[in-house]
Amino acid sequence: MAAHEDFFVLMGRKMEDWLRFSVCYWHSFCGTGADPFGAPTLHRPWNEGAPMDSAKKRLRAAFEFFTKLGVKYYTFHDRDMAPEGSTLEESNRNLDEITDLALQLQSQTGIQVLWVTCNLFAHQRYMNGAATNPDCHVLAYAGAQLKKGLDTAKKLGAENFVFWGGREGFLSVHNTDVAVELKHMANFFKMAVKYKDKIGLKCQFLIEPKPKEPSKHQYDYDAMSVIAFLKHYGLESHFKLNIEPNHTTLAGHSYEHDVVMASAFGMLGSVDSNTGSPDLGWDTDQFPMDIRNTTLVMKAIVEQGGLQPGGLNFDAKVRRESTDLEDLFIAHIGAMDTFARGLRNAVRIIEDGLIAGMVKERYSSFSHGLGQRVDEGSASLEEMEAFIKQNGEPNVTSGKQEKYESIFNHYI
Known part of the structure; x- marks a missing residue:
């Protein structure tokens, strides 16, 4: 038995501590398989009925899935957890009611929230951005929604809070004051930091880079763009990065590039563990099945000592042609195995020390004189x-x- 247990301990830590897997709520339980060229193909029983009734069915189904899969974490946007109402007050009441149920289910199962985020991009009010909107009225609405999101994160004990600037950017430079928008976005983040401290929220703030889609150019283009932004506005001590490799390849980088770059600056906080098809040129959010890629990612993670309190969140969706419910299990299990194999490979590379020794020798002229x-x-x-x-x-x-x-x- 001891030998069997040792198989799951790498570099003095259990594999589950290196691999803090999380299931994302939006793709796995809100996704319908619809795309710009086709109608929904994934007809889930929990999405039927009145909005609040289906929200509760969806949440119970999700926790049944988390439990059967054996993961310890999940992630969600405010608006996929609970439907948006006709007013902010109604939206907040809906969120309160559903998160009351989430809190009960968390208590019953021990499954926790890896991170929460606010959907500040889907509603038409945010078509010109949220924190970077040219209309302060819209920015104020985003701030009110963010305030509730932070309260929700505290309520559910979220270990992280993610900011994704889906529409924080521009389609045309002709109608955009870039300097003003960047300043307003920085001030929006500073308000979030201040409120986080005020309510005693103990979680890590993360920014998720993405170069394009839906905007032509998004300000959080890649890891280095975000790091430069944070340092310029004095926010680097309050934020780390949530890297999504599919976004990295959209920026023209290799799969592991932004993970390695963020880690090099001590800014890698979490990973949205998916992949894409670089030949297509858009964000396909596929489950990661390439062991080469997961080995490189896990090597960077192990070398920095892990991701805590971040994790490996499967921000991925089954293909619209994968319509069987079992496909949702198969996809997650396959991706978890791929990362587990990547972890074991990475540990062997590090423990053998051959590549590290060759790199050290290559830079040996900087060790003297x-x-x-x-x-x-x-x-x-x-x-x-x-x-x-x-x-x-x-x-x-x-x-x-x-x-x-x-x-x-x-x-x-």
């Missing part, structure tokens, strides 16, 4: 000139890319 002073930030251009006059032309060494790739393939 002039290189060490460059690394410490104490070198000068005069020193560099003197060094070249003494040592002449550098002897450029091979990057050995094919060797690295071949070694990496050995672990897959």
Whole structure:
């Protein structure tokens, strides 16, 4: 039995602690399979009936699914948990009623909220943005909705709160004051930080980058854009990033790029674990099944010591052709297995130390002499000139890319 248990312990931590899996509510339980070219194909029994009745059926079905799947976390938008009313007050009452039930189900099952977010993009009032809207009346509505979202996060004990700027950007620069919109978005975030402190909400704030779709250009374009924004406005100590690899590829990067870049700056907080089809050019939100990709992501996560309090949220939807209810289970189980295998691969790479040793050797000239002073930030251009006059032309060494790739393939 002990040997069996050891199989699930990697680098002194249980696999479930490295792999904090979460099911997203919107795709898995609100999704219908509809797309711009076709009608709904996923006819779920919990989506039938009056809005509040179906909301309760949907929530009970979701918790039955979470329990059978064996995950410990779920995520949701305010407006997919409870239907929007004709007024803010009615919307808030609906949310209160459904989250009362969610709180009961959480208590009964032990399943918790990984993160909450507000849908500040779907309603027509937000067609020109929410925090970046040119009309302060709209921005105020977004602020009121956010206030309730933060109250809900505290009520349900959410470990994180995500901001996704779906329409925080522009379609045309001709009618857009970029500097004003960025300043207003920063001030919106500062209001959120202030209110979070006021109510004693203990959770991590996350921003989720995406380069385009639905806007032509979105301000949270990629990891580096968001990090630069946070540092420029003095918000970097209050936020980390929730990286979605499908969004990363939309920005023209490789699958693992934004995970690695965010981690390098100590800003990787959570991962929306999906994938896409780069050849299509839009956000397809597929379940991740490529072990190479999950190995690279888990390597970055393990190297930074894990994702807590973030996790691996399956922001993915079954294909509109996958209409059987069992497909929802198969998709999640397959993705969980893919990440588990990626984790085991990543740990072997790290523990073997072969690739890390090769990388260290490649940068070894920065461990002594002039290189060490460059690394410490104490070198000068005069020193560099003197060094070249003494040592002449550098002897450029091979990057050995094919060797690295071949070694990496050995672990897959």
